[in-house]
Amino acid sequence: MKHDNSYTGQDFKVIGTRVRRPDGIDKVTGRARYGADASLPGQLVGRILRSPHAHARIKAIDISKAEALPGVKAVVTADDLPLPEGLPGDVAQMLENSMARGRALYDGHAVAAVAAIDAKTARKALQLIEVDYEPLPHVTDVDAAMQPDAPVIHDWLYTSGVDPKPEKPSNIAQRTEFGLGDIEAGFAKADVVIERSYKTEATHQGYIEPHACLANIRPDGSGELWVTTQGPFVYRNVCAQMLGMDIAKLKVTSSEIGGGFGGKTHVWAEPVALALSRKANRPVKLVMTRDEVFRASGPTSSTSMDIKLGATRDGTLVAARAEMRYGDGAFPGIWGMLSCMTCFACYEIANCKAIGYDVVQNRPKVAAYRAPSAPMAAFGVESAMDELAAAIGMDPVEFRLKNASREGGQSHYGPVWGPIGIRATLEAVRDHPHMKAPLGPNQGRGMACGFWFNIGGQTCSDLNVGVDGTVTLTVGTVDVGGSRASLGLIAAEELGIPYEQVQVNIADTGSLGHNDMTEGSRGTFSSGMAAIFAARNTIEVLRERAAKMWDIPVEDVTWEAGQAVAKGSAHGNLKPLSLKDIAAKSPKTGGPIAGHNEVVADGAGVSFASHICDIEVDPETGATKVIRYTVVQDAGKAIHPDYVEGQFQGGAAQGIGWALNEEYIYGDDGRLQNAGFLDYRMPVCSDLPFIDTMILEIPNPGHPYGVRGVGETSIVPPLAAIGNALSNAVGVRMHHVPMSPPRILKALREDGQADRGPAKVA
Amino acid sequence: MLTVRANGSVKNALDGAESVEVTASTIRELLNRLADRYPAFARELDAGIAVAINGEIYRDDRDVPIPADAEVFLLPRIPGG
Amino acid sequence: MSGVLVTTTINGDAVQFACPEEETLLDALRDRVGLLGVKEGCGTGDCGACSITLDGRLVCSCLVLGAEAEGREITTVEGLSEGGQLHPLQESFISHAALQCGICTPGFLVAAKSLLDRNPDPSETEIRYALAGNLCRCTGYDKIVRAVQNAAKQIRERSAQSA
């Protein structure tokens, strides 16, 4: 069925109101069940043995002693997870990432696993597994991995996207290029050119809930998996493929999810838990420790890049070039390519070229993290934008406004822009009182812009009407942060009933058709779209039933404000029928009333944000504190403003952590040195100020309500906004993220500033 | 006749051409025609391709009609976080 | 394996549980008493998801042994609401959208209650420092701080009325 998803500009009754979320009570009373909160009779405890080496050949694994330990019910290695025939390459790599096959590719790579009657026995069993490693040369730094003499991690990896095809394998998986015009000619026209190199370190999504699952494979080959995931349907398909099971025979139920941000779009320990359960013939619960989460689940790329921008004296950007090198971790990804597609999106630049490299390293396989790849590229480009504005003597906001992308213009990655919000966010920033607030000593203000695509995808939803007229909306996207409330609002809006009359239910894979991941800001966008069409489908049924009750033609029945109305003078005596009236009679008018929708919700609508940030630097320690922060972002239409603001604030806070503190630190031995919250310092409550938000609503033409995805763009600008603020505060320009106290102190010293010491007050 | 342009790895799959001419009225037709003409493009299709029609990006919906004067751009498929 | 039998008071009820000597109170509460509202985010005292009060003192239950609970009084998130009534902090967290994924919420509620018990009228800075042992990755803390401020106000107003 084809639907008209174009924006209609209708007026809303409940959309945009701040209702209570239906899962709130369970979540404040401790009753909500997350990944680690399920159990099954006879369940075992699963634990994984991980490589201490950054790169090593696994010559032999002796599991006999572990197997002999009383209480141990299964020990698995790669031998228990054979590659099924015809497994697609990317899935095979995911499987190898879940369990090493002959080689450990990074510190933390799984090499074996056990299932035992309790945690203590499982831990003991891990110590009894003997792995004979032959350490191999390793490389963790992205630039070093690209050198011709770097140890080659995969002998099957040849750079794609270069002509001629390379003769030798290397760590460079792919080269991509996007752009417009002729950059040589463009730079020739420029009066001022800024050329800088930047580096950013890898960060982790940092969800507070570790990966956790409960796997139960039965001897007949069917099974179930309870798991914290952003996509139960995708996990089901991938795990079934990996274990050689029929998709329909594996039921996956998503638990409440304690944060994901992209990191729970990818399977990690789940195939191992399933293999353990299959071998032990018992349910197995596997919960990662925090150390394992850091060492073995999806961080971002570490990057290195060269950015060159040119402008004429009147402030026109005439040329831009970016060469960006993104680490993919142990297996090739598309993260460098994504950086190319996002880096110049905010601006109209006649001549630009973005070149991206995807590079493998002896690090954990990179996974998506909120607007994946965009924050690092924005750090480079937006830092250089400020320097360029200063060089031509223009205000940084005015400079950006002058060059901002516009509707009808061509984006640097190709397509022509539809209605977009970059100018509106910049104008809002320019006029915001925050921009005029006074600053004290060692304080500075910076701003930066950000872009993300947003995506839609396959979606399916059911809407069922109970005999009492209450409504259950069943969706297959998980609720990562209040989407039940937003979807309930949508169903209520469409049916014309109070929000309280709607209950939103998240389906397991046995109860609904396929749904793609809840990623790319698509939860409210695509399930919302499916909810709209399912409700409209239900209204058709309701009209038919009302027509039967009245015994009049269905064409004479319309649906208005939550009730069926008989149209026409012949029916003047018929009182409208409410949803409740119709539902009560449903057993006699044709049975249950339900609506369905299956849709590929495409056209998610791009989104732009501009952030303002004030910081204060302690010149003695280099410590930087954010003292005021404002997010301005286009949401298309905010279904539930509280949760839109929450997305803006959460993304900004993650970006602030990335900018100032968070990083993966590797030793020369290739081991991760800070695999814990204490040393991987995420922002805490006392590190941050209130984060002000401003929601702009520039309707997305590809959604009936104008909704755009809102979850991702907010993490893009903070890195550069803080870098720019630092430069304005203490006059040093940082080129390396995180801008941690030692790096800032070093920059201040090199600048001769710290020698002056702090201002003394008598 | 549509003028279709591409970027990134998709452009390579079209033998590096800046633009190609195709007769097609839906995304499905467009992709099928290109896959027939360029073997590398057929492989690229498996990896994932998105189609931008007048700036709107479609990743999966193959039934979208393409207006005759549309601006059509082929891109690699984009994931999310 | 040697174990201990622990007699303790949890959320006002007398409770006995047996656990191995080296088991943490976090594991004992979750796996033996069934209080799954106590969450594990790290197991090393760095995230506060496992926050409880022990004889009125806020502690990370992952850093306490089950055996240490002998003869002591424990409060967990499950003990915050009374007689079918949500605690004002719980109400306020819902109405202020102070939770997104909610995994950190039990810990924040216990920590915030412990703060308000000691200091019914905390400043924003006092709230931020009192909650600095609890990590939240979703919210940026903005709405959490506002929810605590709002709950504090309500509790003060309520006790002024009843006084």
Ligand code: FES
């Ligand atoms: S689990 Fe106890 S502090 Fe994190």
Ligand code: FES
């Ligand atoms: S709401 Fe998700 S960690 Fe706090």
